[in-house]
Amino acid sequence: MTEPQILLEGFLQALAAGLLVGAIYGLMCVGLAMIFGIMRVINFAQGDFMMLGMYVAFFILVGLGVNNLFGATIGPYVAILLAAPVLLLFGYLIHRLLISRVTGARTAGLEGEGHYAQLILTLGIALVLQNGSQVLFGSQLVSIRTPLSSAAWEIGPFWGDFVSVFINKGRGLAALFSVLAILGLWLVITRSRLGRSLRAAADNPEASTYMGIDVDRAYRTAFAIGTCITALAGGLLATNYPFHPFVGLEFVIIMYAGVVLGGMGSILGAFWGGMTIGLVQQLSTLVLPTQLQNTAIFVCFLLIVILRPQGFFGRVVERT
Amino acid sequence: MATLRSLTPLFVLALLYLGVSLLVQNSYYQLMLTLVLVWACFGLSWNVLSGMTGLISFGHASFFGLGAYTTVLLANQFNVSPWLSLPLATLIGAAAGLIIGLPTFRLRGHYFALSMLAYPLAMLYVFEWLGYQEVTLPLKRENAWAYMQFDDHRAYVMIALVMLLVMALLTRWVERTRFGMALIAIKQNEAAAEAAGIDTLRWKLRAIALSGAMAGATGSFYAVVLLVVTPASVFGMLVSAQALTVTMFGGVGTVWGPIIGAAFLIPVGEILHAEFGARFPGIQGVIFGMAIIVVILLAPEGVFWRVRDWLRVRHWWRARPGGASPPASAPAAAHAEPTHANVVSFARLRPVSDEAILEVRHLSKSFGGLKAVHDVSFKVRRGMLLGIIGPNGAGKTTLFNLLNGFLTPDRGEVLLRGVDMGGKAPHVLCQAGVGRTFQIMRPFRRMSVADNVKVGAYVRAGSEAEAERLAAEAIARVGLSAIADRPASGLTTKELRLMELARALAGQPEMLLLDETLAGLGRQEVEEVLDTIRGIADEGVTIVIIEHTMHAMVKLVDEFVVLDHGAVLVEGRPDAVTRDPKVIGAYLGKKWSAHAQR
Amino acid sequence: MLNVENLRAGYSSVPVLHDVSIEVGAGEFVSIVGPNGAGKTTLFKTLSGTVPAMSGSIRFDGHDLLAVPPHRRPHLGIAHVPEGRQVFPSLSVLENLEMGAYTEAGRRSWKENLKRIYSWLPVLAERAAQPAGTLSGGEQQMVAIGRGLASAPKLLMLDEPSMGLAPTVADFIFDRLMDIRRDAGLTILLVEQRVAEALQFADHGYVLETGRVVLAGDSRKLSADDRVRQAYLGM
The missing domain is CATH 3.40.50.300 (P-loop containing nucleotide triphosphate hydrolases)
Incomplete structure (x- = not known):
């Protein structure tokens, strides 16, 4: 292979990896956007909800025998799907029992102090989930293996006999499921009565009350859906990514970066935001050492927040 | 004198702590006693920025970690003693505060908190990449004390105690001067603070520099005590969370908060870790997390304020029949009470110039x-x-x-x-x-009327005394001298309006x-x-x-x-x-x- | 239909309303100025439940309104067109109207309601797909009114529909309101600063000053009363 061929192949490979991982990040971000975008609640535990999604899927797979029932190829995806309603319920309860005490229609107009409480409360929840999982599950790495993760499709060669792109089948499938999940959610949000009530509650809680919408219930629903979506993304990620109880920390900033990049409150924007983060992360490896992948994301995040807080896809400026 | 008297409990407690630590022989407990002080210091550092300005920092580990690495790297590579590197770490912390603060203060609320989290995490990976996964402080056999290495661990308790006292005094000094007034004003209402003549960006930068300095020093000392530094142990999110936890638990915006929080949470965490850590690794974090959740739901501003408000109410009820006699500000009250009650309705003869x-x-x-x-x-x-x-x-x-x-x-x-x-x-x-008042009143609730008004006086006053004089005059002009010492939280709408007026007047x-x-x-x-x-x-x-x-x-x-x-x-x-x-x-x-x- | 008695209400223990009593009969047009x-x-806001009542009673169509949670009140047939319009800015005009039809009654008669709303306010049909936040003030006011009508209400409450609008636009909106009232036979409760317009078409009027009803009665009598001017201008 010649020098330009090597460079091109490296670039295409990173691009493909970025798109695939970006799709999953996009799904994570959409989950967070449901919570951060609609209710303006900073949820520090979002990464840990994702971690919980991974473990629940893992235990459904191994513990409930889904693996034996559906086989090693389909089993993991069934388990991930089954984990979703568990996390939906979990999110609902967390909001009902804890978050609703410091947020909701009551504190929507409250500046400063209301947010303060939310930030700290979710930090507490994050600590309990991370360390509680360590107590319960131990800190060794686990993963939701599927044989697809060690198989790949080859696209190409594009340049004579060289320059091909290899797409990991597990990742490709995960990305496909992510996109499908987002399309489904998008339909719910734009077409259904429930979805419209959520958007109305996000736009203007007071006017929503005048329409007869129970805003507190809308918030609870949005929180549950957001939890479930992020957990789903976690499960899909786990087919290719070994995890541990503290895995959420690595992703919580990625999620916020994506949501802010996409413009607060925009569901599709959050998806493109997550996609951009995936691309930045993977393409940065072409010029930076791999250990600095995450540093690149954080720097990118800081630049975005400081220079363009309304995001690239948002219409509303909301920095203060 | 008043300042000295208010510090007495602090010194008494410090002496008691010293006494206890001198009696303790077990080096494990000595370490715990040291760590309580270290985390209290770190909490104080967080408090100076976030507690006082209300801008929540989730990234205090940046300053802490930079301080820790300054000390271990200098000792490791250039044989520099911590006695020298600790002051240097303090400076680096301050500089880092300024560098981080300058762009980040453009943000508020959620965005500020989130971006602050990004800094230490970015640094964490940079230090890993640089190959500093685990840096140890070289052990010195001769002249160990010159390298801050002591066989008797009680020496560490003493150094930490001195650091804590210095930081507590610094915090007190900040609280008592226009520095603290400016920060509290910013926390309550940044717009009102600006209108009272406070250059908010400058004061915020000073706060983050001081806060960064305190955190840098604390991190540096932490490295000396633990001898080993890893990126996760000083830049990790748990480190940032620690500062916030001890302060939130104990009480935000007061020197006592971090001290109470650290004194309670650190031993509990350590003991849990020692007792159950082997069987249930992480139990410490679970308890911390639950403590945060419980505190935020029951006493959102921390234990200190809960207890103090409770005591105040009791005290106030008991003092009531006797009649709360306002001390101080008596001379001002003398020429108070404006006498305009019988001003003719309109068509006054007020000299209005053509200018x-x-x-x-x-x-x-x-x-x-x-x-x-x-x-x-x-x-x-x-x-x-x-x-x-x-x-x-x-x-x-x-x-x-x-x-x-x-x-x-x-x-x-x-x-x-x-x-x-x-x-x-x-x-x-x-x-x-040009002075102004606001349609929506945002008084500084816990501060007295006099202090509320004093915030507005700094724009003209050169000294604390002058500020107090201007404030007293302004309060007299609106006729509030009798209640100058009452906290603003108990005022009626009319009194609040008049207090706002006085605040605007205090800037002459x-x-x-x-x-x-x-x-x-x-x-x-x-x-x-x-x-x-x-x-x-x-x-x-x-x-x-x-x-x-x-x-x-x-x-x-x-x-x-x-x-x-x-x-x-x-x-x-x-x-x-x-x-x-x-x-x-x-x-x-x-x-x-x-x-x-x- | 609506009966407010001795109502006291306000924010965090400071009452804004003291002892307010108001009555609106079915089919009436009542203005509060x-x-x-x-x-x-x-x-x-107290009628809609976003401000708590301290004492007194509110009865609507046989219900004790204070016992009904705020978000259930629209389902009883109360449409509140709030001050400052408060449209859902990121939702399209049509979606805004759909949100109005969130009530059971509104959903049942959605099709014919939409047709009628479009016939009264044709500009809404032209802008149906546009995000409501990008409309002009007058158009947003029409969205807010249309949204209220879409709930198929028994009582339409309008809070200062002319606020911040140019006089010709405000006139246009008042004219449309009169059409709507004539065609639909709605009961309307209107709050307005501009007394003349508010009383011109109303059956009854109430003059509110610092949280109390200071004058009440036939709207024609009120519009001839100089005390109304004094309530506004002080002298």
Whole structure:
């Protein structure tokens, strides 16, 4: 292979990896956007909800025998799907029992102090989930293996006999499921009565009350859906990514970066935001050492927040 | 003296702690005693920035980690003693604070907290990449004390105790001076702080520099105590969370908060870890997390404030029958109580010069397509009392914000004594002699009336004493001397309005901008506040007041500027304005003037 | 239909309304006028439940309204068109109207309601797909009114529909309201600063000043009363 061929192949490979991982990040971000975008609640535990999604899927797979029932190829995806309603319920309860005490229609107009409480409360929840999982599950790495993760499709060669792109089948499938999940959610949000009530509650809680919408219930629903979506993304990620109880920390900033990049409150924007983060992360490896992948994301995040807080896809400026 | 007395409990506790630590022989407990102090120091550092300004930092590990790595790397590579590197780490912490603060203070609320989290995490990976996964402090056999290495671990407790005392004193000093006043003002209401003449960005930068310095020193000492530094142990999110946890638990915005929090949480965590850590690794984090959750739900501002508020209420109830006698400020109270009760309603003979102190020329401001203020011109002559009125949505608030610097005009000029001030920052206007009040009152609740007013005095005062004098004078001018020592949280709406007025007066303005000062007051209260405003005007202060209720205004002002649809409708004396068909039309509808004349 | 008695209400223990009593009969058009800060908006918010009542009673169509949670009140047939319009800015005009039809009654008669709303306010049909936040003030007011009508209400409460609008636009909106009232036979409760327009078409009027009803009665008599002018201008 010649020098330009090597460079091109490296670039295409990173691009493909970025798109695939970006799709999953996009799904994570959409989950967070449901919570951060609609209710303006900073949820520090979002990464840990994702971690919980991974473990629940893992235990459904191994513990409930889904693996034996559906086989090693389909089993993991069934388990991930089954984990979703568990996390939906979990999110609902967390909001009902804890978050609703410091947020909701009551504190929507409250500046400063209301947010303060939310930030700290979710930090507490994050600590309990991370360390509680360590107590319960131990800190060794686990993963939701599927044989697809060690198989790949080859696209190409594009340049004579060289320059091909290899797409990991597990990742490709995960990305496909992510996109499908987002399309489904998008339909719910734009077409259904429930979805419209959520958007109305996000736009203007007071006017929503005048329409007869129970805003507190809308918030609870949005929180549950957001939890479930992020957990789903976690499960899909786990087919290719070994995890541990503290895995959420690595992703919580990625999620916020994506949501802010996409413009607060925009569901599709959050998806493109997550996609951009995936691309930045993977393409940065072409010029930076791999250990600095995450540093690149954080720097990118800081630049975005400081220079363009309304995001690239948002219409509303909301920095203060 | 008062300052010294308030520090007594701190010194007594420090001595007790020292006594206990001298008795402890077990080196594990000695380490625990040291760590309590270290985390209390770190909490104090967080408190100076986040507790006082209300800007929550999730990234204090940046400063802590930089301090720790400064010390281990210098010792490891250049054989520098921690005695030297600790001060250096302090400086690096301060510098890092400035570098991080400068861009990040453009953000507020959620965005500020999130971006602060990004800094230490970015650094964490950089240090890993640099190959500093695990750096140890080299052990010294000879002259160990010169490298801050002691066989007797009680020495560490002593050093930590000194550090904590220094930081506590620093915090106290900040609290007592204009530094702390500025920060608290920023926390309560950044806009009001700007309007009181506080350059908010500068004070925030000072706060983060001091906070970073404290955290850098703490991190440096932590490295000395633990001997090993890894990126996760000093830059990790748990480190940042620790600062916040101890402070939130103990109490935000007070020197006692981090101390109480650390004294309780660190031993509990350590003991849990020691007892159950092997069987249940992570149990410490679970307990910490639960502590945070419980505290935020039950005592959102921390244990200290909960207990203090509770004690205060009890104390107050007990003191009540005896009559709360306000000490201090007695001389001010002597010439208090303004005597304007029998001022004639209007047509006063107030000396109004022809000199225009403020001139507005062709001022315009649009939001999107909406022309909120369109080509507005008028003059305010020195010594006059001008009312700006108009129906809802007429553009009064926009005009007001253009005058006081919260909005920048699209076109036109705001000439203050002939100099264009359009778009100048609020604190610059305040320094130029323009004071203002706010429609929505945001008092600094826990501070006394006197301290609330003092915040407004710093713009003129050179010293604490002068600030106190100016504040006392202003309080006397509005007739609040009798309650100067009461916390603002217990005041009535009228008293709060008067306190706001006093705060604006304390900066000795030539001109006052009053924003709906009469809103929410009963009839009798309105009269009392009107008297006070007239008194201030009679002393030669020019006043521009915005109101939508006409009643009170017709008896107060010399002239009106009536706005409608963003433009000046009519100017003139009250009696003429209230009979003007155009004004009647604007307020009651065009058709009213038509049939009223029938 | 609506009966308010001795209502006291306000924010965090400071009452804004003192002892307000108001009655609206079925099919009536009642205007509440008064200067800024008189408590008109607070009264509406108390009726809708976003401001808590301290004492007194509100009865609507046989229900004790204070016992009904705020979000259930629209389902009883109360449409509140709030001050400052408060459209859902990121939702399209049509979606805004759909949100109005969130009530059971609104959903049942959605098709014919939409047709009628479009016939009264044709501009909404032209802008149906546009995000409501990008419309002009007058158009947003029409969206807010249309949204209220879409709930198929028994009582339409309008809070200062003319606020911040140019006089010709405000006139247009008042004319449309009269059409709507004539065609639909709605009961309307209107809060307005501009007294003349508000009383012109109303059956009854109330003048509110600093949280109290200071004048009440036949709207024609009120429009001839100079005390109304004094309530506004002080002298």
